[in-house]
Amino acid sequence: MLIDVNAWLGTWPFRSLRDNTPDALITRLDRSGIDKAVVSYIEAAFHRHPQSANERLARDVEPHGDRLIPVGTINPLSPHWEDDLASCIDLGMRGIRLFPQYHNYQTDGAESRSVVQACAQCNLPVFIPHRLEDVRQHHWMDPGQSLDLAQLANLIAAVPSATIIIPNARPLARSPLWMREDLRDLNWYFDLSLAEIHYGLHKSTNAMKDLGYLIEEGGAGHILFGTHLPFSYAGPALVKLAILPVDEEMLEDIKYRTATKLLNF
């Protein structure tokens, strides 16, 4: 079993994506040997009031319930977002996604904390992508930036009962998030889509093995399998999965067991 916690449906305004419909994505998952994928509509990041995108997601994913796991999007600046959260639960969403850089609020501010607190009370994981696209190529109309991992650490500290998943984060081992030793036992996770394991482009032996160091320092339990399909190739995450320096039990956790628990299967 392999569960991808980082996949998408829909349109990215600045570049054509392949395999961005439910049927096409499932074909791509088959090709990649992935059994299930967590998906949201990309458009929700750009909608001021994303609930209509959530309703469309639930409708489009419903025929593929054995493969695609819907995660709704909340904009805490939208009036009565609490109603949207309740609706997402009714629609069968297995988590909630936040986009501080697109909906324009502080990652560790009161708005984020309110949603994360509400999700924690409902036992829903919160997905906060570190970025959607490489900022070095971002279109001038794209407000997206990479989030500050120090602010994400503050958010995790502010709501310690929450489960927070940070797809597309890189680098990690020397990041302000991992350096916060007080947070290491809390329920925060990242995925394999971008971080490297055994070697990286660093002019310091202290930083050359990103995930390698993190695993040596006891962080393997924070890793989930994720690809960022269809923005990114799935191959990089699959190659990393094949060479991760972890034992068989931990590998099974990373492949699907941890995700199964977090998504309340």
Added chain:
Amino acid sequence: MTLDIESGIRCPKIDMHCHVWLMDGWEQSADQLVASGDMLGITEYWCSSIIQQGILAPFEDVPPHNNTILSAMARHPKRIRGWCFVIPGHFQDAIGEAERCLDAGMIGIKLYNQYRINDPVLHPILELASERRVPILQHAGYPVPEHRASQPLISHGIHFTEASEKYPDAILIHAHIGGGGDWEHTVREMRQASPNVYIDVSGSNLDDGQVEYAVSELGVERVLFGTDGTMAGSVGKVLDADLSEDEREHIFWINAERILAQQGAAPTEPRTY
């Protein structure tokens, strides 16, 4: 058909874009690079140590970088080969340094972003590379303006095209399609470049479709496998690209082997699979 990742990892590869840095602990870094490649089927690395950020450093600062690479080559003679880094504005000193390093066994010349590839100051370097049939690898890309501000003289595709018009026989390699920036823009600019202009697949940007786009625009014989430190990511993007096995072998090995052959060299180990 499901991707065969295990088989793809074992497939032999030449990483033509990597680094060993001039720093305390370079030996550990070189050893770790080789160990990392062991897990990914990478049999040899073409490495450089460079002065970044467009700094026009004095010439005396350059040879220690290349000496680090020569030491890494001696430490791992079957695994590490060298790119000679030069700053073309050093003119005769740059030529002399390139000749010293090539005579010592390096296989090409590495340029960073001190000058664009089509700047006339590079002409002596391009002539030397053409004469000796060695490639030039230059840091390149088309980042957005705020990221371009820190490297105003970074080359992108159009500069390679212009340089190749004057020196069509020079083997020029646009570094890292995934190095950050609008990769479609810079690849499109190379449509009219000489067949001796290449691009490598390295870089931390793993956008889906990137490798196929380079192949469709330039032809598979002009796309090279490199990592620039994104080891598993670069292997994974080529394995996942919608290509035939023959096309993948060209990227992982055959194209680099052909570049070596032009200077009378061969891979450090024969390709076995």
